Amino acid sequence: MKRENFRKGMKDGVPIALGYFAVSFTFGMMAVAGGLSIWPAVLISLTNLTSAGQFAGLDIIFSGGSMWEMAMTQLIINLRYCLMSFSLSQKFRREESGIMKYIAAFGVTDEIFGISAAQEGKVSVFYNYGAMCVAIPGWTLGTLAGGISGSLLPDFMLSALSVAIYGMFLAIIIPPSKKSRPVLGVVAASMAVSTVFAVTPVLKQVSSGFMIIITTLLVAGLAAYFCPLEEKGEAGHNIYIYILVMAAVTYLIRMLPLALAKNEIRSPFIKSFLYYVPYACLAAMTFPAILKATDSIISGAAGFLVALIAAYKEKSLLTVALLACAAVFIVERVLVFI
Numbered sequence: 001m002k003r004e005n006f007r008k009g010m011k012d013g014v015p016i017a018l019g020y021f022a023v024s025f026t027f028g029m030m031a032v033a034g035g036l037s038i039w040p041a042v043l044i045s046l047t048n049l050t051s052a053g054q055f056a057g058l059d060i061i062f063s064g065g066s067m068w069e070m071a072m073t074q075l076i077i078n079l080r081y082c083l084m085s086f087s088l089s090q091k092f093r094r095e096e097s098g099i100m101k102y103i104a105a106f107g108v109t110d111e112i113f114g115i116s117a118a119q120e121g122k123v124s125v126f127y128n129y130g131a132m133c134v135a136i137p138g139w140t141l142g143t144l145a146g147g148i149s150g151s152l153l154p155d156f157m158l159s160a161l162s163v164a165i166y167g168m169f170l171a172i173i174i175p176p177s178k179k180s181r182p183v184l185g186v187v188a189a190s191m192a193v194s195t196v197f198a199v200t201p202v203l204k205q206v207s208s209g210f211m212i213i214i215t216t217l218l219v220a221g222l223a224a225y226f227c228p229l230e231e232k233g234e235a236g237h238n239i240y241i242y243i244l245v246m247a248a249v250t251y252l253i254r255m256l257p258l259a260l261a262k263n264e265i266r267s268p269f270i271k272s273f274l275y276y277v278p279y280a281c282l283a284a285m286t287f288p289a290i291l292k293a294t295d296s297i298i299s300g301a302a303g304f305l306v307a308l309i310a311a312y313k314e315k316s317l318l319t320v321a322l323l324a325c326a327a328v329f330i331v332e333r334v335l336v337f338i
Contacts, residue, residue: 002126009115009130016111016131017138023051024139026321028146030055034062038147040239045143047247049109049136052169052282053077056212057246065207067245074249076213079277081250084113085257093122098259100125105255107132163300166290167307167324169282174311176279182227186276189219190283198288215284216277223280224273299331 024045031041036058048054053074060070085108092101104125112131116123177184193215197203206214290307291300307324315323 002124005124005126006130006133009127009132010134011130012115012127013112013131013134016115017134019111020135020139021142021145022321024142025146025149027051027054027058028143028148029150030146031058031143032147032150034058036061036239038144038151040243041147042140042144043240044243044246046136046140047243048250049107049139050078050081050250052285053246053250056281056285057242060207061239061242063207067241069207069210070242070245071249072210072213074246075253076216076277077281078250078253079273080110080275081108081254082257083271083275084108084110085254087117088113088123089258091117091119091123092258093124096125101258102255104128104132105258106251107136108254109135111135163290163293163303163307163321163324163328166286166293167303167310167321169286170304170307170311170324171315171320173279173282173286174308175314178312182223183276183279185227186219186223186279187283189222190215190280191287193219194284195288212281212284216281219280219284220273220276223276224269227272228268229272229275294328295332296335298335299328302331303328 027045028038028041031044032038044054044057048057056073056077057070059065060073085105088104088108089101092104107128112128112135115131116128119127173183173187177187194211197206197211197215203211287304290304291297294300294303303324306327307320310320310323
């Protein structure tokens with residue numbers, strides 16, 4: 001039975017691994033383009049397994065932020081894993097030991113949680129182990145491949161590719177925004193607040209990490225209060241210390257609910273807050289940062305508009321990212337001759 005569950009998890013995890021490879025490829029390129037060597041970038045992916053948290057962590061590493069800032073950023077960005085782990089604490093088989101569940105906690109990601117929650121009845125941790133065995137190598141190898149490619153590509157290509165992650169963020173947050181006015185409000189408000197931070201002289205002194213934390217807490221908190229979800233029943237520091245803090249905080253967020261949760265979360269505010277967090281966070285990370293990610297604000301704006309349109313049409317993450325990169329590449333090639 002354990003072997004069957006493991007094999008089924010591996011089979012269901014293959015599409016996840018392929019998607020992870022594409023997304024982490026961008027992470028590897030951005031890490032190397034920002035000055036990080038390949039192997040620390042690979043280590044970050046191997047020990048964290050979280051896209052938004054890793055990209056935010058890069059910003060803090062490159063800006064020489066504090067460990068406190070790193071810990072708080074990872075805590076806020078990855079809060080959604082708490083809700084997922086609380087849910088899995090009710091979904092995992094009772095006879096399986098706590099240690100086995102704590103191991104599975106390392107692989108609690110959006111996609112692995114999705115396939116686990118979709119299983120009928122109780123689910124075995126060995127199903128999650130199977131999915132993790134293909135998903136984690138996909139994420140890690142994608143970072144390695146992206147890091148190697150990033151170290152070989154010319155600067156103008158890196159400039160075009162630098163908007164890829166923002167394109168993927170838009171592909172995540174725009175489709176739900178079409179279907180939910182509260183989510184649309186969260187996305188718009190987060191972009192507006194982060195823009196205020198970017199253009200206001202006093203607020204510009206706030207680091208990007210704390211800007212994301214403040215924006216996410218403010219917007220997601222207000223959304224949770226005014227738009228509760230309906231109840232449905234269910235560099236100045238050592239790089240390796242940064243990686244340790246990122247990995248420790250991320251894992252604890254995933255593991256503690258499995259260790260502590262005995263009953264289902266019933267607070268509408270908490271459930272609503274955790275639901276709105278990823279939208280607020282990704283929106284704050286995307287705009288106006290995407291405008292400064294390229295060699296020209298014009299090409300950055302072009303990439304943003306193309307990604308926005310593609311995301312609105314619900315294209316895949318990879319498609320949106322590639323279209324945004326192509327738009328930046330074309331515009332920057334044209335600007336050379338103007």
